[in-house]
Amino acid sequence: MDLIAGIxxxxxxxxxxxxxxxxxxxxxxPFAGRYRMIDFTISNMTxxxxxxxxxxARRKYRSLMDHMEQGKxxxxxxxxxxxxxxxxxxxxxTDLSRGDLQHFHNNIDFIRRTLADYxxxxxxxxxxxxxxxxxxxxxxxxxxxxxxxxxxVEELQPEHNLAHKLTIDDSGQVMAIHNDQQSKxxxxxxxxxxxxxxxxxxxxxIAHGCSHLFLDGIKGRLPxxxxxxxxxxxxxxxxxxxxxxxxxxxxxxxxxxxxxxxNEESPVFTKVKxxxxxxxxxxxxxxxxxxxxxxxxxxxxxxxxxxxxxxVGKGAVIKNSIIMQRCEIEENAVLENVILDKDCSxxxxxxxxxxxxxxxxxxxxxxx
Amino acid sequence: xxxxxCVAMLLAGGxxxxxxxxxxxxxxxxxxxxxxxxxIDFPLSNxxxxxxxxxxxxxxxxxxxxxxYIGIGSxxxxxxxxxxxxVLPPYMQADGGGWYSGTANxxxxxxxFLDQYNPEHVLILSGDHIYKMDYNHMLEYHIAAxxxxxxxxxxxxxxxxxxxxxxxxxxxxxxxEFDEKPEFPLSNLxxxxxxxxxxxxxxxxxxxxxxxxxxxxxxxxDIIPALLNDNKKLNAYTFDGxxxxxxxxxxxxxANMDLLKEEPGLxxxxxxxxxxxxxxxxxxxxxxxxxxxxxxxxxxxxxxxGTVDTSVIFYGVQxxxxxxxxxxxxxxxxxxxxxxxxxxAIISEGSVIEDNSVVGxxxxxxxxxxxxxxxxxxxxxxxxxxx
Numbered sequence: 130m131d132l133i134a135g136i137x138x139x140x141x142x143x144x145x146x147x148x149x150x151x152x153x154x155x156x157x158x159p160f161a162g163r164y165r166m167i168d169f170t171i172s173n174m175t176x177x178x179x180x181x182x183x184x185x186a187r188r189k190y191r192s193l194m195d196h197m198e199q200g201k202x203x204x205x206x207x208x209x210x211x212x213x214x215x216x217x218x219x220x221x222x223t224d225l226s227r228g229d230l231q232h233f234h235n236n237i238d239f240i241r242r243t244l245a246d247y248x249x250x251x252x253x254x255x256x257x258x259x260x261x262x263x264x265x266x267x268x269x270x271x272x273x274x275x276x277x278x279x280x281x282v283e284e285l286q287p288e289h290n291l292a293h294k295l296t297i298d299d300s301g302q303v304m305a306i307h308n309d310q311q312s313k314x315x316x317x318x319x320x321x322x323x324x325x326x327x328x329x330x331x332x333x334x335i336a337h338g339c340s341h342l343f344l345d346g347i348k349g350r351l352p353x354x355x356x357x358x359x360x361x362x363x364x365x366x367x368x369x370x371x372x373x374x375x376x377x378x379x380x381x382x383x384x385x386x387x388x389x390x391x392n393e394e395s396p397v398f399t400k401v402k403x404x405x406x407x408x409x410x411x412x413x414x415x416x417x418x419x420x421x422x423x424x425x426x427x428x429x430x431x432x433x434x435x436x437x438x439x440x441v442g443k444g445a446v447i448k449n450s451i452i453m454q455r456c457e458i459e460e461n462a463v464l465e466n467v468i469l470d471k472d473c474s475x476x477x478x479x480x481x482x483x484x485x486x487x488x489x490x491x492x493x494x495x496x497x
Numbered sequence: 498x499x500x501x502x503c504v505a506m507l508l509a510g511g512x513x514x515x516x517x518x519x520x521x522x523x524x525x526x527x528x529x530x531x532x533x534x535x536x537i538d539f540p541l542s543n544x545x546x547x548x549x550x551x552x553x554x555x556x557x558x559x560x561x562x563x564x565x566y567i568g569i570g571s572x573x574x575x576x577x578x579x580x581x582x583x584v585l586p587p588y589m590q591a592d593g594g595g596w597y598s599g600t601a602n603x604x605x606x607x608x609x610f611l612d613q614y615n616p617e618h619v620l621i622l623s624g625d626h627i628y629k630m631d632y633n634h635m636l637e638y639h640i641a642a643x644x645x646x647x648x649x650x651x652x653x654x655x656x657x658x659x660x661x662x663x664x665x666x667x668x669x670x671x672x673x674e675f676d677e678k679p680e681f682p683l684s685n686l687x688x689x690x691x692x693x694x695x696x697x698x699x700x701x702x703x704x705x706x707x708x709x710x711x712x713x714x715x716x717x718x719d720i721i722p723a724l725l726n727d728n729k730k731l732n733a734y735t736f737d738g739x740x741x742x743x744x745x746x747x748x749x750x751x752a753n754m755d756l757l758k759e760e761p762g763l764x765x766x767x768x769x770x771x772x773x774x775x776x777x778x779x780x781x782x783x784x785x786x787x788x789x790x791x792x793x794x795x796x797x798x799x800x801x802x803g804t805v806d807t808s809v810i811f812y813g814v815q816x817x818x819x820x821x822x823x824x825x826x827x828x829x830x831x832x833x834x835x836x837x838x839x840x841x842a843i844i845s846e847g848s849v850i851e852d853n854s855v856v857g858x859x860x861x862x863x864x865x866x867x868x869x870x871x872x873x874x875x876x877x878x879x880x881x882x883x884x
Contacts, residue, residue, distance in 0.1 A: 161780065161781065162780070162781030163780070163781050163797075201571075382783075384783075384800075387780070387783070391780040396778055396779075397780070398778055399778075401776040403771050403772070403773050403774070403776075404766070405531075405532070405533065405765035405766045405772070405794075406531070406532035406533050406765075406794040406795055406796040406809075406810075406811075407782065407794070407795055407796075408793075408794055409790045409791065409792065409793045409794075409795065409805075410791075410792060411791050411792045413790060413791065415784040415788070415790055416784065416785070416786045416788070417784070417785060417786040418783070418784050419780075419781040419782070419783055420781055420782050420783075420784060420795070421781045421782075421797070422533075422796065422797055423766060425766075431786075434781070435781075
């Protein structure tokens with residue numbers, strides 16, 4: 130079996146989720162009731178038997194480090210390999226690297242020392258369930274230099290505007306990487322590459338003063354290199370805005386969408402919280418809602434997602450909303466089309482109503 | 498030499514025959530409780546929360562699931578470089594060996610384990626009870642009183658006193674007499690099965706007891722009476738929180754139902770006294786539009802399309818549309834089909850209840866129905882009302 134190592138490159142991910150990314154990077158944004166965005170990427174890696182994962186963090190990584198600890202939740206607390214969270218702390222006076230190449234350059238030991246022959250490089254904004262061993266197989270079959278993962282989306286959404294698109298020939302070879310707004314082949318910000326070739330690209334890019342490994346080192350080399358495209362067929366969500374976060378979160382209320390992301394063969398792991406089961410009072414009325422553990426529910430909730438430890442008081446009404454960890458909604462408060470970040474409290478009788486296409490977002494620890 | 502002030506020994510080898518088929522393949526301490534936990538999570542979490550970081554778990558009956566569950570103790574922060582949790586099954590020795598013949602014998606056979614830590618005191622626990630207790634308070638009381646042994650007691654209603662081991666005490670809390678299930682109790686202080694001994698005293702008595710041919714090698718029947726006989730200083734430590742013996746199907750059901758009361762005696766959501774358990778790692782629970790959920794505890798990974806009323810639902814349970822679950826405990830990964838009625842029942846792990854089944858008896862004082870062996874399938878034509 131070929132060994133694969135993983136790099137989660139957050140370097141160029143922008144924090145576009147407004148209030149939700151004021152204090153944390155996009156990878157650390159809570160998602161699906163009990164997870165953080167990055168859980169899906171790490172779990173995909175560990176489910177593909179990747180046992181060595183580096184996280185290139187650039188900004189606002191406190192919450193991310195708190196969440197990942199030593200990687201125990203993903204079985205990445207290893208004697209050899211395991212989880213490496215690598216924030217920017219480098220003082221090499223001869224360092225000429227720029228952009229995300231700073232990360233690759235200063236952490237080149239991770240690439241050189243790993244026993245793996247292949248490296249998966251991924252961002253954290255594409256939520257899916259994927260087995261990288263299948264990607265590797267396709268990569269080896271194609272004989273390509275790099276294999277990129279893409280999703281053929283049925284319907285283009287605003288969030289896809291920011292993604293790169295691929296033009297692919299019949300043999301699955303990438304002919305062009307571009308930003309064509311009409312193209313439905315959305316690049317998922319994941320590629321697999323041979324370790325030695327990655328090492329070469331890093332050195333070569335730095336020598337040429339480049340600042341973006343994928344754009345300059347891979348996309349910029351077309352058509353001289355062979356890029357193979359691997360189509361991801363399962364469910365996929367690209368989350369790079371509040372609007373896409375809200376819509377894709379609520380898509381999980383649909384059973385088949387939910388099951389495509391959460392299946393028994395490749396479970397999604399997250400940090401353990403040791404919350405008690407959720408308590409539903411006599412007065413509670415919960416419909417079409419995902420509820421995490423540790424909640425105390427006395428009010429009415431529909432078409433919503435409740436994270437761990439949320440309290441909903443008597444007579445409170447919550448619709449089409451996402452309520453994050455430990456929020457308290459007091460009696461008779463009304464929330465509709467709202468996203469509450471962690472630790473918010475809504476005092477009794479308050480009403481907050483956002484628009485269905487633009488939810489009202491409340492930043493962490495606000496009291497209203 | 499490094500030493501530990503207090504080491505806990507948790508007696509987890511019991512079969513728990515009164516739990517019927519719930520303990521057919523698992524030891525009693527591994528029985529599920531409270532929507533998420535196993536019974537052993539309570540004493541282990543109490544140890545962690547009390548600052549006791551060295552625990553020996555004595556196993557004997559059906560240890561597979563229990564051993565697997567305990568692992569290296571990381572769920573309870575008991576994975577330590579010096580101390581932590583150790584599973585202690587019976588073993589063979591040069592001169593023979595064999596099963597643990599009683600609770601005292603189990604500790605006797607593990608004296609070497611205890612001596613590794615050279616403890617001042619030994620805390621003896623059992624894996625049969627649901628309670629949250631700071632053992633450290635009891636230890637402080639034990640040390641301040643300079644007692645040879647301290648037994649934790651609970652005031653029980655006088656009418657029930659004859660069901661327990663009763664401690665008769667003098668005004669200073671010193672135990673004068675121990676009555677096992679007395680017909681005419683002189684006190685209502687029942688032993689909770691939690692003891693702290695000075696290790697050197699206990700060690701001597703364990704060795705002496707081992708020599709006695711007629712001894713049953715039991716703490717309650719042999720060791721405590723022997724200490725009292727020799728006029729050793731035994732004190733009663735009164736505990737006044739929630740405590741429940743879950744040794745029978747009915748009491749296990751009751752203890753689960755206690756969690757659904759208006760003011761439950763046992764708070765599972767206390768941040769300062771968390772009950773730790775191994776995490777099943779399942780996605781958030783889903784409550785569908787067709788569902789009605791009232792007065793229930795529900796865990797991760799559940800999908801509820803039917804009605805759940807006054808029930809405790811463990812992780813990974815599916816309840817299909819039209820089904821009604823009332824006054825029941827549904828253990829992990831049970832699949833309940835459509836239009837099923839379940840009343841006053843405990844459904845054990847992995848059972849499949851097919852469409853249109855009727856389980857249990859809804860009349861208020863009826864006996865609790867237990868379904869059944871792990872992984873059992875209940876066909877729709879088979880309605881069970883066990884009286």
